[in-house]
Amino acid sequence: MTGSQPGRLFPSTSIAGFAFIALFAALPAAAQQKSKLPEGPGRATTEKLCGSCHGTNIFVNRRESREGWSGVVEDMIQRGAKGDDDQWGEVVDYLSEHLSKSTPVARVNVNTADEKDLAAGLGLPDSQAAAIVKYREQNGKFKTIDDLLKVPGIKAAAVQSKKGSIDF
Known part of the structure; x- marks a missing residue:
């Protein structure tokens, strides 16, 4: 299993990520819809990397800490999401700033x-x-x-x- 620890089926951060993936599977049409992500540096990279598989609208109302978003991104990488370290860093920075626990949920x-x-x-x-x-x-x-x-x-x-x- 590339990218995982020996003897462990799932890393410790994957429980939340697994639930997140289940949400992706339930909403395949979201990938076809226009992004509702807030404007800001890193939005295009987030749309490119995350939107290539499942769309971004399914997590626009989700709020996580930097650590939470890092865990979600790490889980996506382990599941095969493609991008380099700089791009993934940009995604975590963007999500942490615009979809943090202190950011109000879109209504x-x-x-x-x-x-x-x-x-x-x-x-x-x-x-x-x-x-x-x-x-x-x-x-x-x-x-x-x-x-x-x-x-x-x-x-x-x-x-x-x-x-x-x-x-x-």
Whole structure:
């Protein structure tokens, strides 16, 4: 196993990384969507290296410390992500500055966002994002989370887990 310690199947930082990879697998369409990453030095490199496999929108609302992002990047490298040390350093610098634990989570207004923004911003499948837009067009603006939960096909757990990112 190249890049891992002998006798260890996963490095200690890979539990969070493994969960992160599971999220990537659940959202393959995100790679096709326009990046929602904040402007700043390192954004292009982050989009190039991370976006080549899974897109960047799936982690735009994630917040980690420098150590946390370093662990995620190391896990991606061990899983085959390509880039040189300088590029990966630039990615960690960018993520640590723009998506740190002290950076506010991007919010999505469910009354004005289109399907793509709902899907990317809330991590919803395209079908659920489309259902939200359709329901909104037929029934008017949402005022509360409870209103949003009335949308047919919306999973309550998914909405509840993102309620801190939802504006009305």
